[in-house]
Amino acid sequence: MSIGTKRMLTGNKAMAEAIRQEMERDPNVFVMGEDVGVYGGIFGSTEGLFERFGPERVRDTPISETGFIGAAIGAAAEGMRPVVELMFVDFFGVCMDQIYNHMAKIHYMSGGSVKLPMVLMTAVGGGYNDAAQHSQTLYATFAHVPGLKVVAPSTPYDLKGMMISAIRDDNPVLFMFHKALQGLGWMDPLDAAIGPVPEEPYTVPLDKAKVVREGSDVTIVGIQMMTHAALAAAERLATDGVEAEVIDLRSLAPLDKTTILESVRKTHRLLVVDEDYLSYGMTAEVAAVVAEEALYDLDAPIRRLAVPDVPIPYSRPLEQFVLPNAGKVYEAAKQLVAR
Amino acid sequence: MAIPVEKLKWMYETMVKIRIYEETMVSVYAEGKTPVFNIGAGPVPGEMHLAAGQEPVAAGVCAHLRPDDTVTAPHRPHHHAIAKGVDLRRMTAEIFGKETGLGKGKGGHMHLFDPAVKFSCGGIIAAGVPHAVGAALAAKMQGKDAVAVAFIGEGAANAGAFHEALNLAALWKLPVVVVIEDNRYGISVPKEASTAVASNADRGSAYGIPAVFVKDNDVLATYEAAGEAVARARRGEGPSLVEIETYRYLGHFQGDPEVYRDKGEVPALRDRDPILRLRQHLLQQGLVSEADLADLEARARAAVEDAYQFARESAYPRPEAALEDLFEPAPADVQLAQ
Ligand SMILES: Cc1ncc(C[n+]2csc(CCOP(=O)(O)OP(=O)(O)O)c2C)c(N)n1
Numbered sequence: 001m002s003i004g005t006k007r008m009l010t011g012n013k014a015m016a017e018a019i020r021q022e023m024e025r026d027p028n029v030f031v032m033g034e035d036v037g038v039y040g041g042i043f044g045s046t047e048g049l050f051e052r053f054g055p056e057r058v059r060d061t062p063i064s065e066t067g068f069i070g071a072a073i074g075a076a077a078e079g080m081r082p083v084v085e086l087m088f089v090d091f092f093g094v095c096m097d098q099i100y101n102h103m104a105k106i107h108y109m110s111g112g113s114v115k116l117p118m119v120l121m122t123a124v125g126g127g128y129n130d131a132a133q134h135s136q137t138l139y140a141t142f143a144h145v146p147g148l149k150v151v152a153p154s155t156p157y158d159l160k161g162m163m164i165s166a167i168r169d170d171n172p173v174l175f176m177f178h179k180a181l182q183g184l185g186w187m188d189p190l191d192a193a194i195g196p197v198p199e200e201p202y203t204v205p206l207d208k209a210k211v212v213r214e215g216s217d218v219t220i221v222g223i224q225m226m227t228h229a230a231l232a233a234a235e236r237l238a239t240d241g242v243e244a245e246v247i248d249l250r251s252l253a254p255l256d257k258t259t260i261l262e263s264v265r266k267t268h269r270l271l272v273v274d275e276d277y278l279s280y281g282m283t284a285e286v287a288a289v290v291a292e293e294a295l296y297d298l299d300a301p302i303r304r305l306a307v308p309d310v311p312i313p314y315s316r317p318l319e320q321f322v323l324p325n326a327g328k329v330y331e332a333a334k335q336l337v338a339r
Numbered sequence: 340m341a342i343p344v345e346k347l348k349w350m351y352e353t354m355v356k357i358r359i360y361e362e363t364m365v366s367v368y369a370e371g372k373t374p375v376f377n378i379g380a381g382p383v384p385g386e387m388h389l390a391a392g393q394e395p396v397a398a399g400v401c402a403h404l405r406p407d408d409t410v411t412a413p414h415r416p417h418h419h420a421i422a423k424g425v426d427l428r429r430m431t432a433e434i435f436g437k438e439t440g441l442g443k444g445k446g447g448h449m450h451l452f453d454p455a456v457k458f459s460c461g462g463i464i465a466a467g468v469p470h471a472v473g474a475a476l477a478a479k480m481q482g483k484d485a486v487a488v489a490f491i492g493e494g495a496a497n498a499g500a501f502h503e504a505l506n507l508a509a510l511w512k513l514p515v516v517v518v519i520e521d522n523r524y525g526i527s528v529p530k531e532a533s534t535a536v537a538s539n540a541d542r543g544s545a546y547g548i549p550a551v552f553v554k555d556n557d558v559l560a561t562y563e564a565a566g567e568a569v570a571r572a573r574r575g576e577g578p579s580l581v582e583i584e585t586y587r588y589l590g591h592f593q594g595d596p597e598v599y600r601d602k603g604e605v606p607a608l609r610d611r612d613p614i615l616r617l618r619q620h621l622l623q624q625g626l627v628s629e630a631d632l633a634d635l636e637a638r639a640r641a642a643v644e645d646a647y648q649f650a651r652e653s654a655y656p657r658p659e660a661a662l663e664d665l666f667e668p669a670p671a672d673v674q675l676a677q
Contacts, residue, residue: 189377
C-alpha cells in the first residue's frame with residue numbers, strides 16, 4: 001500500500017520488516033517463540049520470516065517459556081542476538097525468574113563482563129474482551145526492575161525503528177507491542193495501526209519520549225493506546241479552546257524526564273494516562289518525577305487516569321468501565337484546566 | 340469390563356450435549372462479527388476455544404467422577420464443564436458476559452468457576468495441574484475419598500508446571516489423575532514439533548507413576564483407562580497419567596486461519612466421528628433403541644437451547660460492578676475508583 005511516495009504499513013508488518021532486515025544484516029540474529037514459524041506469530045510480529053529464513057533461524061518452541069527465554073539468555077551470553085517472543089505479556093508468570101533475576105541482572109552481577117544482547121517481545125493490551133489473563137499491559141511490572149530497557153512504541157514507524165535499535169542494543173530490551181496497534185484483520189480496525197514506514201533500515205532511540213502534539217494549556221503523557229486516546233481527546237479539547245500538549249512516552253525505562261519536565265514547565269498542568277493498573281504504576285512514576293523536580297511550576301495538582309486497581313473484567317460494560325479512553329481523558333483534562 | 344448401560348447412555352447424551360453446545364457457539368460467536376470479523380464484537384466477544392471432536396475425553400473421564408471430585412480445565416473448557424455438571428445456564432450467561440453468569444461476567448469463557456461441582460478453568464497453560472494436586476492434597480488431609488482430575492492439552496505437557504506438579508503428586512501419593520488431551524496441535528505447532536517423546540505416557544516412568552496412551556478418540560477405551568486411574572486414586576494408591584488421542588475439528592480459536600493443517604484433515608476426522616461411533620456401537624449391541632437415542636438427543640438439545648436462551652435474556656452487569664469482588668469483605672478504605 002502506498003499513499004503518494006509514502007509507503008504505508010501496519011504495525012505488525014513494520015515490526016516483522018525490522019526483524020527481517022536485521023536478520024539479513026547479522027547472522028547472529030534469530031527468532032524463537034510459540035507459533036512464530038508458519039503461523040507468523042499470533043499477532044503477526046514474525047510474518048514472513050519463516051518463509052524467508054527457515055526453521056533454524058525462526059524456531060517454533062514448545063509451550064516452555066522458562067526453557068526458551070532462559071535459552072535466549074544463554075545464547076545471548078554466547079554472542080547470539082535472539083529475538084524471543086512471549087506471546088502475551090500476561091504469561092510472564094511462568095518465566096518471570098528468567099526475566100527478572102537473570103535477563104535483567106546478569107550484566108550487573110557480572111560487573112559488566114557478560115552482555116545479553118537480546119530482545120524479548122511481547123503483546124500487551126485489552127479492550128477486546130479477552131479478560132483478566134490476556135488483557136494486561138503490565139508496563140510498570142517490568143519497568144520496575146533495574147537492568148531492563150522497556151519500550152512500548154505506538155506507531156508503525158516507531159515499531160520498526162525501535163525494533164532495529166533494540167536488536168542492535170547490547171542490553172536486554174523488553175519490547176512491548178500493543179495488539180490493537182498491529183493492524184490485524186481480526187481486531188477493531190484502527191487508523192493508528194497503519195502508518196508511513198520507510199523501506200530502508202533506520203533506528204529510533206530507545207530513550208526518548210516524543211511530543212506528538214504541541215500545546216500550551218495542559219500536558220498529557222501517555223503511552224501506546226493511551227497516546228492515541230490523548231491525541232483524540234486533545235482534538236476535542238481544541239474545539240473548546242484548550243490546547244493540550246501530548247507526549248508519547250515510547251520508553252518506560254529509561255524514562256525521558258527531560259521531555260516531560262520541559263513540557264510541564266510550559267503548560268503548568270499534568271495529566272498522566274495509563275492502560276496499566278493505577279497503583280505503583282507509570283502514572284505514579286511520572287507524577288513523582290514532576291513533583292520532585294517541577295512542583296512549583298504546576299498551577300494545579302497532578303491528575304492520573306489508569307485502570308482502577310482491579311483485574312481486567314471480561315464483560316464489555318465492565319471492561320469499558322475500567323479502561324481509560326479518549327472520552328475519559330477529555331473529561332479529566334477539562335477538570336484539570338478548570339482548576 | 341462391561342460398561343453399565345446407564346453409563347453408556349450418560350456418555351452418549353453428554354457427548355451430544357457438548358457437540359450441540361459447541362456448534363451453537365460457532366454461530367452465536369459469529370453474530371456481530373460478519374461481514375468484517377472483529378474479535379471484540381457481537382454478543383460473545385473475546386477469544387473462543389471450542390472442543391467439538393474432543394467429547395470422548397470429557398465424557399469418558401467424567402463418567403467416573405462425583406460432584407465432590409475436583410476438575411481443573413484449561414482454556415478450552417466447555418466439554419469438561421458440561422461433563423462435570425457445571426450449571427449450563429450460568430456457564431452460558433458467563434460466556435455472554437451477563438450478571439447471572441458464574442462469575443457475574445467478570446471471568447468469561449476461559450475463566451469459569453463452579454464451586455458447587457468443584458470445577459474451575461483458566462487461561463494460563465498448565466496452571467490447573469498444580470491446582471488439582473492441591474485439591475487432592477486437601478482431600479487427603481481432610482480424610483475424604485474425593486479425587487482430583489486435571490485436564491490439559493498435549494502442548495501443555497511441555498510446561499514446567501505440569502512436571503513439577505506430577506512430581507509432587509507422586510512424592511505425596513495424592514489422589515489425582517492428570518489427563519492429557521492429545522488433539523495433535525498446540526495452536527499451530529504439531530505434537531512432533533513440540534514434544535521430544537511420541538507419547539506422554541512415556542513420561543510417567545520419570546515420576547514413577549502408571550501412565551497409559553489411549554488411541555483414536557475412543558470413548559469406550561477412554562472410559563476404561565480413566566476408570567482404572569480414578570479407582571486407583573480413590574483407593575489411596577496415588578496419581579496416574581492418562582493421555583488420550585483426540586481430534587480438534589475447529590480452529591485453535593474461532594477465526595483461526597488454520598494455515599498449519601491440510602484442508603482434508605478435518606473432513607477425514609469427521610468421517611470417524613466419535614459420537615457416531617458410539618451411536619453405532621449402542622445400536623449394534625442392541626443396548627438401546629433408535630427411540631431411546633432420539634430421546635437422549637432431544638433432551639441434550641433442549642438443555643443447550645434453554646441455556647442459550649437464559650444467557651441471551653439475562654441482563655448485563657452494572658458497569659460499576661467492575662469494582663466489586665476484589666476482596667472479601669469489600670474494603671471500605673481502599674481507593675478503587677478512577
Ligand atoms: C503459559 C502460557 N503460554 C502460552 C499460552 C498461549 N496458548 C494458549 S492455548 C495454547 C496451545 C495449547 O495447546 P494444548 O495444550 O495442546 O491445548 P489445545 O489448545 O490443543 O487444547 C497456547 C500456546 C498460554 N495461554 N499460557
